[in-house]
Amino acid sequence: KAGVTQTPRYLIKTRGQQVTLSCSPISGHRSVSWYQQTPGQGLQFLFEYFSETQRNKGNFPGRFSGRQFSNSRSEMNVSTLELGDSALYLCASSAIKTIYEQFFGPGTRLTVL
Amino acid sequence: GEDVEQSLFLSVREGDSSVINCTYTDSSSTYLYWYKQEPGAGLQLLTYIFSNMDMKQDQRLTVLLNKKDKHLSLRIADTQTGDSAIYFCAERVSVPNSGYALNFGKGTSLLVTP
Numbered sequence: 001k002a003g004v005t006q007t008p009r010y011l012i013k014t015r016g017q018q019v020t021l022s023c024s025p026i027s028g029h030r031s032v033s034w035y036q037q038t039p040g041q042g043l044q045f046l047f048e049y050f051s052e053t054q055r056n057k058g059n060f061p062g063r064f065s066g067r068q069f070s071n072s073r074s075e076m077n078v079s080t081l082e083l084g085d086s087a088l089y090l091c092a093s094s095a096i097k098t099i100y101e102q103f104f105g106p107g108t109r110l111t112v113l
Numbered sequence: 114g115e116d117v118e119q120s121l122f123l124s125v126r127e128g129d130s131s132v133i134n135c136t137y138t139d140s141s142s143t144y145l146y147w148y149k150q151e152p153g154a155g156l157q158l159l160t161y162i163f164s165n166m167d168m169k170q171d172q173r174l175t176v177l178l179n180k181k182d183k184h185l186s187l188r189i190a191d192t193q194t195g196d197s198a199i200y201f202c203a204e205r206v207s208v209p210n211s212g213y214a215l216n217f218g219k220g221t222s223l224l225v226t227p
Contacts, residue, residue, distance in 0.1 A: 004155075006155075035215075043203075048212060056209070056213070103158055104148070104156040
């Protein structure tokens with residue numbers, strides 16, 4: 001079974017731009033969570049989607065948003081990029097029956113200049 | 114949220130055992146996890162333990178849980194150079210709107226020397 005895939009793997013943007021990152025969960029997994037990883041703050045929870053609905057949200061500004069499609073693929077969007085948004089963005093998926101097992105993708109490395 | 118605490122660095126010799134320690138924050142956490150991250154990669158789920166267990170063994174990995182002290186440890190037997198990576202401890206915590214998320218420590222960087 002293929003793992004969680006994320007595209008693109010690397011991205012360079014400038015301040016003020018917006019960006020969209022994509023995540024395809026493991027086949028059959030309907031829950032998708034997003035995390036931000038930075039050297040200073042470590043790993044922080046952004047939000048979780050299940051059946052196209054955002055179930056939970058972490059403590060991030062409204063510039064960070066996401067959505068989930070009917071095939072469980074998810075996208076996250078960051079608008080008006082700031083230098084501090086430079087990070088590794090990780091996506092994780094879970095199956096319904098084993099919702100406590102989260103499997104992570106390789107991440108998208110976003111650099112904001 | 115509150116911090117999950119881990120030591121930042123551990124160095125061991127190949128063939129020795131490694132023990133990585135973690136103190137978590139939420140006494141009601143039902144699941145506790147160990148993830149491994151190699152350079153340039155995402156997080157690999159190594160193992161997890163349910164809160165009603167004291168110990169879990171999976172091949173070279175042994176997880177010990179002390180709920181009273183909110184202490185979790187990961188022992189890697191016969192450590193190999195390929196085990197060099199950053200190891201993250203995480204707890205499953207409740208978030209608003211009846212959901213859950215993982216609360217991670219800052220990671221322990223394990224260096225295995227020949």
